[in-house]
Amino acid sequence: MAEVEHSKPDRTLEKSILKTWKGKSTKILNQCSNKLDMYTFPAEKISVSHYQKVTKENLKNIIMMGETGSGKSTLINAFINYAAGIEMEDPLRFKLVNHENESLTREISGYLIEDTFLEYPIMIWDTPEFGDGDEKIKQQIDDLFNIDEFHAICFVINPSVDRLTDTQKIIIDSIQQLFKRKAEMNTYVLARFGDEDCPKDISQSMKSKFPFDENCFFAFNNADLFKSKSERSSAAKQYWDITINSIIRFHNTLAHQLPFRITTETRKAIVKLFRITPDRNIIEKPKRTIFDEFVNKSTKIVKECIRGLDIYAFPAKKTSISEYKQSSSKNLRKIIIMGETGTGKSTLLNAFVNYAAGVEMDDPLRFKLVIDEVDSAGDQSISQTTDISGYLIEDTLLGYDIQIWDTPGFGNTQGIERDEMIKEQINELLKIEDECHAVCFVVKDNVNRLTDIQKYIIDRVLLFFGKEAKENIYLLATFGDGNRPEMLSALEKSNFPFDENRWFAFNNKDLFKNPSQRTECTKMYWEYTIDSIGKFFRDVDHQHAFSLTTTKAVIGDREKLKMNINAITSELDEALEIKKNSKENLMKLKAVKSKVENMEQFKKKVTAHTKVPVPTKNITTFCRKCTHTCHENCSIPNNSDKAGCWAMTDGYCRICPKGCKWDWHSNEPIIYKDEIVESEEFVKDDDKQLFDDATKELSICDKERVELERETAKAQENINKLLRQIKDQIQSLKNTAIQNYSLDMYKYFTTISEAEAKRGNQQKAIQYEKIAKQEQIQLQSESLTAESMMELAPSKIL
Structure with a gap:
């Protein structure tokens, strides 16, 4: 976004415009001082609900957003004073937003400002602070985003030179995600500094904190905007110049900015910011104090210690599903971790607790949350986690407690029986929990296409949840190299509902490596992973938990559906057996008739x-x-x-x-x-006896034919009845479930069934064949009938 050269209007024009606006304005008596008068700026105020498209030529629509205390209202007032031609030495100021307390913006207000020396009219939309998420505000935000076009989305932040707050980190992460969505041409960061926070070289200081293009970043200091000459600080002129120069740069850029429509994805990212809870007022312990506390209450795992690196068991409260009791913590985040065997889930959880405990790269110890109980000889195809385990982690650097549920990996070499057991465990977990903040799916970063088993696992995992979980699904990519994970491109082509805001990549390659074996890349991987973990936990901190009520209903509906699928497959097996008997009966009937006819010659x-x-x-x-x-x-x-x-x-x-x-x-x-x-x-008498016997047999066969036709009709009626129930259940799940059955699951079970058959494992082949048949019934339930199912050969049905 190249800055457009534009000179500031001369002072004569400013004075003319200032005189005009002063004549239209009303003095704010209770805010005037001896040497500085305050006036309300006479802009037309418009609510979102009463907004109608303003037909002003070259109108610029601007959204102003920020966290509580960011100085958004004061910054808007600085913009207005600039537009009205105010100079620092002038004995008056204008106020567009007149709040004694800047956190009082409780509704979205639009201000139409025209006839200034900006050479174009502007509509400034002043929004509530982030974290104000009541229903009225949410409705106003939705109404605001229905406006046709915007020219600028402005994020106002109040950064400290020393450190960023958790909320500011979330805001910066979200803005970066907007840039990834190609909204960067219209997205701006407006940083308002306090007296002591403003560095001499703002641009250089900001480069390390805000990785944005400098043409999208503007710094301001409005500390002396409403102070009289006697009250101003010694740096007042410097601060004034910084602010005016930034305002000039901003408006020069805005003058040539093309409008854009807010997409659904961008809307979601922005709305999420309004759900951010303001930074908690907690007493933070020093990082090393927390680290020492964890070391003191941990137990060394002697057999896993290596030279230069001691390993400690992280002191979390471990529980099973059957023993689980809801925590009384009022500041708890609940996280479920899922994924394929061999993706590094357990190592990632270990990295999480080392981050939470304040472990630094050069520390001579590491913590382990997940400890290998069985030596698998390094076989990545065997999951180290055999049952779902819950870990309650408290009093860490995160500033909140977490309940992590670690699930065994799907798709290991123990077969479908193991996956079914895991599925049942997850079902039980989702039944006992009431809410969840994050459902995390762990994948390998360095995979650029999905295998059949990975497609199957994705479908298998998503089948558990209701649609309300969609906004809380995270993608965690292990073995990252710093670039956008290749797996994302593969997942974009699948049914995985991940969001660009909710993927994080890590590399734990050297987490437990002997210090003497570390390479020059170790520090890079460490910082890369720590940064990603921090972003992940900050995002989870501000994530709204979703209720598992619909998910429980989905599980219940799937269990009923499974019962009907099992019933219909049993009915189908019986129907096919009847069909087989009917064929045999027909062949026998023909044979007996032929026998009777042949005996006529005697x-x-x-x-x-x-x-x-x-x-x-x-x-x-x-x-x-x-x-x-x-x-x-x-x-x-x-x-x-x-x-x-x-x-x-x-x-x-x-x-x-x-x-x-x-x-x-x-x-x-x-x-x-x-x-x-x-x-x-x-x-001959013998011939007569044979003929009589054959005639009697013909009569019996004909009676069997009549009975088989009756049984066939009954079986078809039962199958059609079950099919109607299955269709209704699947339709219901389409309305409530985040994912429905896909062709990938049918292909997966068909493929492994054929593979097992080639290996000579007929029993396993039949087992997978049966599951494939059940998947196909769900896929084709809309078009299947009992007659069409029975017309197919058994192998085709399967």
Whole structure:
């Protein structure tokens, strides 16, 4: 951002403008002195809620922000006095912001300032101090950022020459992040110094503290702005010149500044500053006092000591999930550490406690929070942390207590059973905790692309949390080299919701190295890591904790979803078994039918006489015993009189084949006539028996077919019912969970299933295949139906 050359208007013009503004202004009687009058500057004051776009040509929109006590209001007043043409020796001053106490800015106010010698009108937006996070202020901030365009975001800070406060460090870190977002063209740092704080060479002093382009940095000293000549310090002229020159430089740059719109990312970074809690008024112990206290209450780990470096067990209160009790500390930050096996999680935690205890590089000792209980012979694929452990760390240099939860690494050589156990432990942890300040995901810095297992681990970790955790996810990169971690580019292409404000890189390579083996890079790595740890803990300090209520609900919903997924896979297994049985039944049915049809060739044609009933209206005499019509046109209708029928002699029938007694006969409305019928019969009795058996088997198979069709319909109904529940649960999780299932998890389990199968580990292959099937069901739940699932071959479903 090159500074534009611009000369200051002549004094004649200044006096003309000053006279005009004095005539429009009102004297503030209670703030006047014998030799210096105070006037209210007649700017139009506008609230955010009543703001309408001001159609002034070449208008510059400026946002002024700062922490409590930064001198923001006084600096705005200095800008106004410059715009009105005030010189140091003039007997009056203007006030735009009239606060006796500069921390009284409780709402966002806009001031339209025009007709000054700046040659352009300006709209100054004066905001509340950082840390004023009530709901009214948050709404005003949102309304403010809906304004179309801004020309300058100004951060007012009041730095001390000796040291920066924690809040100032946070502000500087955030401004640097804005620069990374390419907002640097419109972002300015305005540093207001006190009487004794202003160094002779401001630019040189600031370079070591504020790593910004000098064209974005402006220094001011307004100590004598509202003092009469008799009250001014001996350096008043120097301070006045410093301030006026900075104001001139600022406005010269602003005159040619192009407007910009505040992006969502920039908005988040700025809003976060308003949530910063002001620096706590605590009594700080000297760093070496805290260091000595930790040494005195620690125990030396003799077996881990090396020449020139003693190792001590850091005296944290260690706990397990089952034994955990909420701390009574009112100043506690809760941190969860997760990551892949081999990323250096445990070493990073050890670096954290050494920082917190005030250990310096040349000290002859180090602390260890995480102590290797099992010798893994240096195998990085085996996690040194076997169960989740909690560490309560108190009374350190941090100025607040921390509860760190160290979780075992995902993806080690112990397989999916181990990952499932870790998942269940994390679920239990999130159920017993009520809130969390930071969810930290540890990765290796020197990885430029994600492997299948890393994608799986990212998805696995994110599945735990509700959406409210998104703003509290941190990326901690180990093995850093000072540059932007290569892993960030890979994560940008994944579903990992990290924020540019919340990644920190470290290099703990020489943390526990023998002093005699240190290299010239040791100091560089040490300072690099200490700086990153400091930034991380300052950010966590000012981070708002997120409630785990939604996360608990997400865990509960996932458990229900898992039950339904297990149920549907069981139902699907049964349905596929039914489908298999149906296929077998169909093949058997065809075979039996073929067998029956083939046996027809062993039959021969035969003729036989048979009686065929023919209806009649005549009176007949019919023998029920012989099934024979003995008299077709009988004249005796009553059965009790049939002894007198023409066909009877001495009480017996002479016509029927068996000569039956007369009372076996009756009158029936049918006549049985003899006919010759052709049929087929087996030549051999054995063939007939085989045919009868086959026919019976065919009947059984057909009954099985009907039953299998009924079972198939029932299985499909059950699967469709479960699918509807799964779809509803997944939709619910989309609304509450930070992450849903992805194709990466399905690919991961499919790949390792195939790999295990090639190695001959069929049992493991089937296990991973089953998990892959469950992942696929969740991925494709919207399009799957029971019918479509059963139509696929088992291998395709898996």
